[in-house]
Amino acid sequence: MNQAPEEVVELLPEPLVQRPGPEASLLIRQASLLDPAAGVDGEFDILVTGGEISEIAESGSLEAGEGVEVVEAAGLHVFPAFFDPHVHLRTPGQEHKEDIETGTRSAAAGGYAGLLLMANTTPPVSSPADVSALRHQAETEASVPIGFMATVTRDMAGTELTDMAELREAGAVGFTDDGLPITNPGIMRRALQYQRMCGGRIALHEEDPDLSAGGVMHEGDVSMSLGLRGVPSISESVMITRDAAIAGYECGQIQVQHLSAVESIEAIRQAKADGVDITCEVTPHHLCLTDEIVRSLDPNRHKMNPPLRTEKDRLALIDALIDGTIDCIATDHAPHAKHEKEVPYEAAMMGVTGLETAFSSIYTRLVKPGTITLELLIEKLGSGGIPFDIKPFTLTAGSTANLCLIDLEAEWVVGEDGYESRSHNSWCEDETLSGRVLMTLANGQVAYRLRSFSMGVA
Amino acid sequence: MKHLLSIDDLDREQVETLLARADSFAEVTRRDIKKVPALRGQTVVTLFYESSTRTSSSFELAAKRLSADVVSVKASGSAVDKGESLKDTVETIYAYDPAAIVIRHPYAGAAKMLTRWVDASVVNAGDGMHQHPSQALLDVFTLQNRMGSLEGKKIWIVGDVLHSRVARSNIAAFQLMGASVSVCGPPTLIPRGIESTGCDEAFAGRSREQADVVYLLRMQNERMGENFVPSIREYARLFQVNERRLGPRQLVMHPGPVNRGVEIGSDVIDSDRSLISEQVASGLAVRMAILYDLLNSGDDAAEQPADGPVPIGEPA
Numbered sequence: 001m002n003q004a005p006e007e008v009v010e011l012l013p014e015p016l017v018q019r020p021g022p023e024a025s026l027l028i029r030q031a032s033l034l035d036p037a038a039g040v041d042g043e044f045d046i047l048v049t050g051g052e053i054s055e056i057a058e059s060g061s062l063e064a065g066e067g068v069e070v071v072e073a074a075g076l077h078v079f080p081a082f083f084d085p086h087v088h089l090r091t092p093g094q095e096h097k098e099d100i101e102t103g104t105r106s107a108a109a110g111g112y113a114g115l116l117l118m119a120n121t122t123p124p125v126s127s128p129a130d131v132s133a134l135r136h137q138a139e140t141e142a143s144v145p146i147g148f149m150a151t152v153t154r155d156m157a158g159t160e161l162t163d164m165a166e167l168r169e170a171g172a173v174g175f176t177d178d179g180l181p182i183t184n185p186g187i188m189r190r191a192l193q194y195q196r197m198c199g200g201r202i203a204l205h206e207e208d209p210d211l212s213a214g215g216v217m218h219e220g221d222v223s224m225s226l227g228l229r230g231v232p233s234i235s236e237s238v239m240i241t242r243d244a245a246i247a248g249y250e251c252g253q254i255q256v257q258h259l260s261a262v263e264s265i266e267a268i269r270q271a272k273a274d275g276v277d278i279t280c281e282v283t284p285h286h287l288c289l290t291d292e293i294v295r296s297l298d299p300n301r302h303k304m305n306p307p308l309r310t311e312k313d314r315l316a317l318i319d320a321l322i323d324g325t326i327d328c329i330a331t332d333h334a335p336h337a338k339h340e341k342e343v344p345y346e347a348a349m350m351g352v353t354g355l356e357t358a359f360s361s362i363y364t365r366l367v368k369p370g371t372i373t374l375e376l377l378i379e380k381l382g383s384g385g386i387p388f389d390i391k392p393f394t395l396t397a398g399s400t401a402n403l404c405l406i407d408l409e410a411e412w413v414v415g416e417d418g419y420e421s422r423s424h425n426s427w428c429e430d431e432t433l434s435g436r437v438l439m440t441l442a443n444g445q446v447a448y449r450l451r452s453f454s455m456g457v458a
Numbered sequence: 459m460k461h462l463l464s465i466d467d468l469d470r471e472q473v474e475t476l477l478a479r480a481d482s483f484a485e486v487t488r489r490d491i492k493k494v495p496a497l498r499g500q501t502v503v504t505l506f507y508e509s510s511t512r513t514s515s516s517f518e519l520a521a522k523r524l525s526a527d528v529v530s531v532k533a534s535g536s537a538v539d540k541g542e543s544l545k546d547t548v549e550t551i552y553a554y555d556p557a558a559i560v561i562r563h564p565y566a567g568a569a570k571m572l573t574r575w576v577d578a579s580v581v582n583a584g585d586g587m588h589q590h591p592s593q594a595l596l597d598v599f600t601l602q603n604r605m606g607s608l609e610g611k612k613i614w615i616v617g618d619v620l621h622s623r624v625a626r627s628n629i630a631a632f633q634l635m636g637a638s639v640s641v642c643g644p645p646t647l648i649p650r651g652i653e654s655t656g657c658d659e660a661f662a663g664r665s666r667e668q669a670d671v672v673y674l675l676r677m678q679n680e681r682m683g684e685n686f687v688p689s690i691r692e693y694a695r696l697f698q699v700n701e702r703r704l705g706p707r708q709l710v711m712h713p714g715p716v717n718r719g720v721e722i723g724s725d726v727i728d729s730d731r732s733l734i735s736e737q738v739a740s741g742l743a744v745r746m747a748i749l750y751d752l753l754n755s756g757d758d759a760a761e762q763p764a765d766g767p768v769p770i771g772e773p774a
Contacts, residue, residue, distance in 0.1 A: 219650055219651075220650065220651050221651035221654035222651075223649075223650075223651065224649040224650060224651035224652055224654065224655075225626070225651070225654070225655070226566050226567075226588055227566050227585075227586055227587030227588035227589070227623055227626055228566055228586070228587070228588070229587075230650065232650075297566065297567030297570055297571075339543065342543075342545055342571075343543065343544060343545075343565075343571075344544065344563065344565030344566065344567050344568040344571060344585075344586075345565065345566055345567045346564075346565040346566060346567075346586060347565055
C-alpha cells in the first residue's frame with residue numbers, strides 16, 4: 001500500500017553497483033545446499049556457468065566442462081550469499097578507516113554479496129552529485145555490489161530535507177541520517193510525506209539525544225559500577241514509538257536500525273500490529289553480547305552505539321528474531337583506526353566491525369548451542385535488502401550466482417591472520433569461531449576465496 | 459599485588475595487610491628523619507590529567523619518603539597540551555624505566571589501559587567517575603584509627619553519588635571491612651543500579667541519625683548547568699550536615715576539597731567529630747604503604763626485611 005508510484009520506480013537506476021570482472025564458471029561438487037526460502041536443503045552438485053547458476057543436480061552427477069574450475073565440496077555448505085543493509089565504508093573522507101575497496105573485500109570474506117552504505121561520511125552523502133560520484137567510484141572499486149543511502153536532511157543537520165526525488169533518480173536506495181537521530185518530528189513527518197512520491201525507505205537511528213545525554217554504555221548496574229554515563233533503553237524506544245506513530249499517520253516506510261532494547265521490541269511489535277510499514281534490524285553483537293563484557297573497559301571491541309544491553313534485552317532480541325518481529329541481521333560495520341580506539345573507553349569512537357565475522361559469530365554462539373536454527377540464520381542474513389525492494393539471493397537454476405561456500409567444521413581465531421578490512425576493531429577479536437567462509441560469489445564473480453583454499457581446474 | 463586499580467580487586471586480608479603496613483609508616487612520619495630507603499634507586503612517575511592537591515602531593519611525598527626518585531607530570535603545561543595521546547605520553551615516560559606510574563585521568567579505565575602498555579606497576583589515583591582506591595584505603599585507615607574495626611558500623615555516604623569515584627570506591631571498601639553502607643542524596647544524583655552494590659538508598663536524611671559515620675561528598679559546582687538540583691541553596695537546606703544535623707557521637711568525613719556552607723557547615727569542619735584533617739594525614743602513610751607493597755611484591759619481596767622498613771641511619 002505504501003509503494004512509490006510505479007512510473008517513478010521505473011526511472012530509477014539499478015540499486016547496486018559493482019566493479020566489472022570475469023564471470024565465474026565453476027562446478028561445486030557434493031556440497032550441502034541450504035536455501036530455506038527456495039526450499040533447497042540437501043547434497044547437490046551446483047554448476048555455475050558465465051556467472052549464472054546453470055544447473056543444480058544430484059550429488060556427484062555433474063561433470064565439469066573445459067575451463068570450469070572444480071570445487072570438491074563434500075562436507076562443505078553452500079548458502080545464498082548474505083545482504084547487509086547497514087555498513088559504514090567511510091568513503092568519502094575517512095579512508096584511513098575503510099574505503100570501498102577494503103570494505104567490499106571484507107564483506108566478501110564474510111559471505112556477503114550486497115551492501116547498503118550509510119551516508120554519514122565526510123561530507124555526508126546529501127546531493128545527487130555525491131551519489132553519482134560514489135556510484136562511479138564503486139564501478140572501479142567494489143568487489144561486491146553496493147548501494148548508497150543518502151541523508152534525509154541536508155548534511156545531517158536535521159533542519160532541511162535533501163532533494164530526495166533527485167537523489168532517488170541519482171541512485172539513492174533509501175534515506176538515512178544514521179549516526180544521528182532525526183530529532184525534529186516535523187522534519188520526520190515532511191520526509192515521510194515526500195517519500196510517498198519518491199519512494200526510498202527511511203532508515204532510522206533511534207535515539208533521543210537528551211535522554212542519552214553523553215552516555216557511553218547501557219545505563220544499568222554495570223554503568224553504575226564503572227562510573228560511566230549511561231544511555232537508558234528508553235532513549236531508543238521513545239523515538240521508535242514517536243516515529244512509528246508518524247509513519248503510521250503518513251503511510252510512510254521506515255526501517256529501525258540496530259535494535260538493542262526490550263522496550264524497543266515492544267514498540268515495534270505494537271507498530272507492526274497496528275499496520276505500520278515498519279521493518280527493523282539487529283546486529284550480531286547485540287545478539288551475542290551484554291553490557292557485562294564492558295567491565296573489561298576495552299573500547300576497541302565493546303564500545304558502540306546503541307550500546308550492549310542486558311541479558312534480558314539480548315534474549316528478547318533473539319526471541320524477536322525467531323518470531324519474525326526482527327526482519328534482518330545487519331552488522332552496522334563501523335571501522336575505526338587504531339589510534340581512535342586505543343584511548344580510554346569514554347574517549348573512544350563508537351562502533352565495531354562485523355562483516356567478516358557475522359555468520360561465524362552467530363553460528364558459534366547461537367546456532368551451535370541450539371538457540372536458533374541454521375535456517376533462521378541464513379534467512380535473516382539474507383533478507384536485509386527486502387525493505388529496500390532488493391530481492392534476496394537464491395540458489396535456483398537460472399539465477400545469478402550469489403552464494404557462499406562455508407566450512408562449518410573449520411575453527412579460526414578472529415584477527416589471527418589479520419583482516420580484509422582496513423580496521424581491526426572487531427567485537428570478537430581473538431575469539432575462536434566455528435564456520436569459515438571459503439569462497440564467495442557475488443553477482444556472478446568470484447569476490448573472495450580464502451587464501452589457503454585451493455581449487456582444481458578440469 | 460602488581461597494580462592498584464580498583465577496590466574490587468582486593469580482598470579483606472590484602473586491605474588489612476596494607477593498612478598494617480601503613481601503621482608502621484605512620485610511625486615513620488612521626489620521626490625526626492621521616493625517610494626510609496625502601497625504594498632507593500627506583501623511579502616513580504605521577505601523571506595527573508586533572509587538578510589535584512591532596513592526592514598528587516601525598517603520592518609525591520610518599521614516594522620521596524621511601525627514597526624513590528619522583529617525576530611529576532601534569533597535563534597542563536606538558537606535551538598533552540599539544541595534543542599528545544595518552545599512549546604516546548605514557549610511552550615517553552616509560553622510557554625512564556619507572557617502577558611505578560601513578561595516574562589520575564578524567565576517563566574511567568585509563569589506569570587499566572596503562573597496564574597493557576607498560577610493565578611498570580600502575581596506581582589508579584582516580585579514573586573518571588570510576589574508582590579512587592587510595593582514597594578509600596586511607597578512609598578505612600582513618601576510621602579504624604578512630605573507632606577500631608568497621609565491622610557492623612553504619613556509614614552514610616551523602617551527596618552527589620552519581621558523579622563520585624570516591625563513593626564507588628568507598629562503598630566497596632567499607633562493605634569489604636564489614637560496615638553497612640547507605641547512600642543519601644537527591645534522586646537525580648543517585649545512580650540507577652546503586653542497589654546492586656548492596657547499599658540502602660535514601661532521599662531524606664531523617665534516618666541519618668542511625669549512622670555512626672556520615673561521609674560527605676563534594677557538591678560539584680560545575681554540574682549546576684545540567685539541572686541535577688534546582689539550586690545550591692535548596693540542596694544545602696535539605697542535605698547540608700551542620701551542628702544541628704550531626705549527632706554527638708557521629709563522625710563526619712569528606713574527601714575534600716570542601717564547599718563550606720554547601721554540603722558541610724563550617725561549624726562541623728572545625729569540630730572534634732570531623733576527621734577531615736586526619737584523612738589527609740592518613741593519606742601519606744597509606745600511600746607509602748601502597749607504593750611499598752606494589753614495588754616489593756613478587757620475587758623482590760623475599761629480599762626485604764620481614765618486619766618492615768628500616769629507617770635511614772639505623773643498622774639494617
